[in-house]
Amino acid sequence: MNAVEVKGLSKSYGGYAMNDISFPVPRGYITGLIGPNGAGKSTIIKAIMGMIVPDGGVITVLGQNAGATEGNYKQEIGYISDENIFYEYLSMEQMKRIIAPFYARWDEDLYLKYMDLFELPSRKKIKDCSKGMKTKYAIALALSHHPSLLIMDEPTAGLDPVFRRELLDLLADYILEEENTILFSSHLTTDLDRVADYVTFIDRGRLVFSDNKDEILERYSIVKGAKELLDGDIRKEMIGIRETEVGFEGLSGNRDKAVKLFGDKVLYQRPTLEDIMYFTSKGGKQHA
Numbered sequence: 001m002n003a004v005e006v007k008g009l010s011k012s013y014g015g016y017a018m019n020d021i022s023f024p025v026p027r028g029y030i031t032g033l034i035g036p037n038g039a040g041k042s043t044i045i046k047a048i049m050g051m052i053v054p055d056g057g058v059i060t061v062l063g064q065n066a067g068a069t070e071g072n073y074k075q076e077i078g079y080i081s082d083e084n085i086f087y088e089y090l091s092m093e094q095m096k097r098i099i100a101p102f103y104a105r106w107d108e109d110l111y112l113k114y115m116d117l118f119e120l121p122s123r124k125k126i127k128d129c130s131k132g133m134k135t136k137y138a139i140a141l142a143l144s145h146h147p148s149l150l151i152m153d154e155p156t157a158g159l160d161p162v163f164r165r166e167l168l169d170l171l172a173d174y175i176l177e178e179e180n181t182i183l184f185s186s187h188l189t190t191d192l193d194r195v196a197d198y199v200t201f202i203d204r205g206r207l208v209f210s211d212n213k214d215e216i217l218e219r220y221s222i223v224k225g226a227k228e229l230l231d232g233d234i235r236k237e238m239i240g241i242r243e244t245e246v247g248f249e250g251l252s253g254n255r256d257k258a259v260k261l262f263g264d265k266v267l268y269q270r271p272t273l274e275d276i277m278y279f280t281s282k283g284g285k286q287h288a
């Protein structure tokens, strides 16, 4: 079963168009939403949260239509925005007192545990918090009402490497519990390399793929070879190519086919999500 289903989503703004995006967020797993700056990740997340009205498509969240006013499915969602959505002039404690009553399953002890764990001073005004502190605060609030679906828009962007790791451990614990689900958007893909089960990749408003992460990393391959091998055949097979002084490095979307075509004349390496994002975006631009 899917916690979220996005079907045929489209949305345009001035010079930007997102067209016919469909992907699932399977229940019980971590799905990463990746893409370069401006790809449309926040637009998709806002549409899932019912915060913007799409031009077309249907989004179901925990069995309800996104944006539906009836029902209380939002009780089940912990949302971490990439923007500050709190009243800046309030302290963290004052803001919490406004937010907590909206949630039937608010757990004050759990909130205090996270505030302590994240070393957040509750009397500090939100405007005086660093970017990382604000993110930690948003995470504490989001987790303290026992959501079954955690939707995080670029949560690791302002965090130091130590806390980033702690957060990933925390998410790993969260996902162990019952049927909890995470949708996690980021252009910093190393975190998702580590924790995602499924990955949806958006590039300039179009869906590149949405699949099991391990299958994606098996299917794609980095291909490295000497410059003299770089002919039309190789170029045609590659999603993107980077030429260096001595040779080339490219990305193939089909490792088996590349091996059949080029045999042992080139080297094959398992890519990272960042490699896939880099070559797809760059390759796409070069051939546009």
Ligand SMILES: Nc1ncnc2c1ncn2[C@@H]1O[C@H](COP(=O)(O)OP(=O)(O)OP(=O)(O)O)[C@@H](O)[C@H]1O
Pocket (backbone or CB within 6 Å): 013, 014, 016, 035, 036, 037, 038, 039, 040, 041, 042, 043, 044, 082, 187
């Ligand atoms: N309210 C708006 N009005 C006009 N254009 C918008 C609006 N919101 C988003 N856009 C445009 O839509 C496109 C996608 O933006 P979006 O914030 O979804 O990208 P993103 O993938 O989240 O990027 P980033 O990684 O930089 O946060 C961009 O070109 C952006 O300028």
